[in-house]
Amino acid sequence: MASVIQIILNGLVLGGVFLIVAIGLNIIYGLNRVMNLAHGSLYALGAYFGYTLVTGKVLLFGLDFEFGGLNFFLALILAPALVGLVGWVLERVLIEPMRDRPMIYTLILTYGLMFLIDGLIKANWGDTPHYIIPPEFLQKPVYIGDFSYPAYRFALLVGVAVVMGLLMTLLNRTRMGINMRAAADIPEMVSALGVNLKAVRVGAFVLGCVMAGIAGFLVGPLYPILPIMGHDMLISSFVVIVIGGLGSLRGVIVAALLVGFVQALAEAVITNFAMVIVYMLMAVILVFKPYGILGEGKFE
């Protein structure tokens, strides 16, 4: 049985990952008005691209070669960038053309996209689990008195903090970020000021995908990388968004931590039905508190 501290730390780790994924999803919903059901698959892509980059084994529909593998931290930057590239293509080809159609169609579209990406992942990398090996210095456990905890997990928490810091800088200090925030609230005003709304939308979608990719890569060294890893993450990130309330940053943080802890607890105590508890929480919130736990969001 895991100790209490372990559960708390695990909860933080899970919460951190959920936070990044959920924010990505939130950004896409806020600016592209799309509930991106393929988000989990993009998260998985982050892990798979990471695997390919780190191990150097490229197996891409015919291309089959090895290139020695990249430094872990280099891959940490490249893998999400690649996912962002995929996101860019998706936005231009699929999302933007669907902008004027009722939301239900785009919802079904991203649902199909999810299967497409999952299928491509399975076809390319196969069903067998893959692993990303973290750098040497992070492979050892960290000792605090009697208690030990994997170093990588601590590093992940640091990574999450860095990502959030970068994100806040982007949204508050850069032109693009400020435009994004304004466009989320008052698009007409923003476009009247001469800002290229289309560029903002593309940027938002790509940013959201990059977030998913980062999370996927960070999780790579923690668990075996499997084609269905996106599914559970998708559901969990929806739960986080629903609980936190769409559009509420503070809400998402609270919710991510909450869901992270619940899942860590459930995994330690009732392994089999861990996810059921998460689903039930989501259902309850959806029905009884549609504005999220802090009441700041807006769910339509």
Add this chain to the structure above:
Amino acid sequence: MEPIISTKDLMRTFGGVTALNLVSLDIYDKQLRSIIGPNGAGKTTLINVITGKLGASGGEVFYRGQPITNYSVHKRVRMGICRTFQINSIFMGLTVYENIRIATQLHLGGSGRVFARRTSLKKVNQEAESIVDRLNLNEVAYQSVENLAYGDQRLVEVGIALACDPKVLLLDEPTAGMSPKETRHIARLIQELAKEVAVVLVEHDVELVMTISDRLTVLHQGGIIAEGPPQEISNNCDVKDAYLGSTKWAPLLETD
């Protein structure tokens, strides 16, 4: 005479904003009451709270003396409180006839008939046809409303409210976006209706409001600043203060 709708110290807040502030008014049967005021005065919010689309943060709403403050929208509609929206809210994918028909069906009954055919509800269908006729929409009756001209769509909006057999009809800017000819048509219709039921009209068209209303209620920043017959209101200083500088209300100021 007992008011058909009355509100008592009605309040509605959104976060920190007070949209309705201690609004108390009485609406009487067979009377045309117009609610006017600058943008943001709370006119639509008032309609929303009276019809049940929004809840009240304080105060009460009464229908024929009965407190209905917590009643659901559909329950109020069943009682006879019907409305139109500022932005058309109709059944886009259905025909004009079907739009009206569903309202008459709900009013006259029959929704529980699971295996009957719609054509078997004779009274419902006849009633729908007569309303379509009254609105002069016969030519487009079987066309999908999404293909209609905006003015006709507005008529359908009014038609749906009519089909609910209202005792109180609340119209939120019905003439918005209409041509003068269409406006006259609607105005005539509204006046006719005011002889049969209580009509509450929210409008920006000053001339229209002055011409057809029995009484005016003026809202400003969520509160009532004046109430009375049109002539009185046009002479009212508070009202003029509220609209100082507003060209739309210039005619109002000129009648001094």
Add this chain to the structure above:
Amino acid sequence: MSNRTNQAPGSLLRRWSGAHPLSLGGFVLVVAGMVVLPLVVTNPFYQNLWTRILIFGLLAMSLDVLLGFTGLLSFMHNSYLGLAAYAAGLFTINVNPESLWLAMLVGVVFTMIIAWPVGWLQVRTGGLAFALLTMAFGMMYYTVAWKWHDVTGGDDGLVAAIEHGLPKVAEEGMVPYLDINLGPWNLGNTSDPVHVYYLVLFIVVVAFILTHRMVNSPLGAVLEAIRENEERASFVGINVRRFKLIGWLVACGLAGLAGTLWMFLERNIAPDTMHAFEGAEVLMMVLLGGMGSLWGPFLGAGIFILLKDCLSSATEHWEIYVGLVVIFLVLFLPKGVAGLSSMLRRKPSENK
């Protein structure tokens, strides 16, 4: 002026059914074709395939009632097929291996018992939230079916439960065959694929006719109003929640019916059938065939299942094709095949 469907004299049959002569004739033709089918298709594998088409057609049609007529999207409507199949199967194994009709009743009732409170919760929301809730509950059902292997047999389905020594073990270790009895007459047995086919065909045709009547009834008009504009629907006096629940229950009931038929056909049910992926397949069938047409989903089921059979060599990477087809449909053919046909049939004066 009289309502359009009352106009023009017509045969007694047409006036009774209220259907356009072309569609009534088409319907009769198709049913006749389906009746004759087993005489032409003698390979039991394909007889099974066509029976599956009918069953999934029924499931897809039930989703159409929910989506095409009431306007509510469900990502995992197959859950309710699964629930009924499990209930019917467990009933047959543990309680009564004799009565087919009882098993059918138990399956449908069980599904409704679950669907009612879940639906009650779900109709408090709409649109996206509703769809997400169906996913949440669907995954809950799936997880239970998968993890509660003592009762459900886990991964391999009821077959495994049987192996683990539950009371009535039948031949071949599957759910027992059942006699198809109508009163004192024995019409057949589920061991014969042709008998099963006709049983399914009969039930599906009756279900279709009843559902068709329902969506064209005053109740159907209410559901359509909710689909078109929920807010306005409440503003004409419709208790939107109550009627959404009615639409939901009808859809789940029909799905449950399909589930019991599935049990008679396959004599096993595994959690796979209740997974999100299969839920997407059903949605695809509705899209492919055409939302809101009621018959379109059958066409969609047929095309989908036959296509899957043809491309069986590619089944390994099936997700890719499902994904591509869904994307294609949403982008270019949102109204499905039925949409194509109604576009062709529409007279010029009605076009925009």
